[in-house]
Amino acid sequence: MSEPLASPPPGRPRDAALDANILRAAMELLGESGIHAVTMDAVAQRAGAGKASLYRRWKSKDELLADALTLHSPIDVEVDTGTLRGDLVKIYEHYYGIGNHVMQAAVQEMLGNVRQHMAWTEKVAPERLTARRAKVRALVERAVVRGEIAAPDDMDLLLDLVPAMILYRYNTRSQKVTRASIARFVDGLVMPLAQKAARAPQP
Template structure:
């Protein structure tokens, strides 16, 4: 039976959706995000532009969705260890040895800096699901007694994406699986095993103000 993909209240076949996403990513790799248009994607995929707008609100949501499908993550990860979970979540890394994925990444990165609509779509469709999975993995590791509680897991979940984008922006090199594993083993896991930050003791209540001195009452002699 043909699987389906639901979007905008309609059911679309996954195969056709994949074709449209592939066309979008090919043009992103060839032209860059700024020169990418919905018309060009429709022409590359042999589809009408209305077909694209039935699936996406514009090119930002289209590119974010296409990238999420190219670098898909498992629906659920629970390997029994924090490292195993984090490694399983990076199974989509591999752009370093794939010229197509490298071109897609290069076409995306520069646009993220100046295009707020693309940043919002990318954060919602690509980064947010991965962050939720990491937070779940950290919380599960706490329950197992594998790492201490009171960590800033929200901060830890942003470490790998931040280092990936730093690498791309400063070297032009797309991250690969080895890079992701290095970040996990040398940065994320050591930080996760550190004791949580100690809370500073609450300051003492301020002392009540001393009463102002009063002048003695002068009385006249009778």
């Protein structure tokens, strides 16, 4: 009932499959050869598309890249290990491509190099990052409901901790994301802060 009567716009419709095809081509190039191989010509060629088709969809290379990175970084996972610590480790491993080589290579590249002049912020965040934040927030709230931890003092800060540390350490000291580093951030930062509230008032 919402829009059933809207007549389609005139002219040949966009090929929806091409969108995905282009984004996939960009990610492949990124994963295979690094950011310097991701030129608009190369993406177009690999996608079997013309450059015009790229620029019809995205105003610039940056916007294409932003979309490529976010659309190909998965959101939907079902995580339920029974403990908050286990849930967090598992979901972050999933988000950062641990155990998925192509994905991981691309993520690493992106962390350090992708954001050129990219107005990364407004492009990526709204669509994917907030969705991820919501997922993690749900895990924490479930732990609260379950009685595992008390409600955190500052949930927003808590949710940013792991991605912030990963980004910072990659950018300042080239430290890659690993299973171990994720565990360290969860055990050393998130869990202590989450448990603090529950523990402090006890005595």
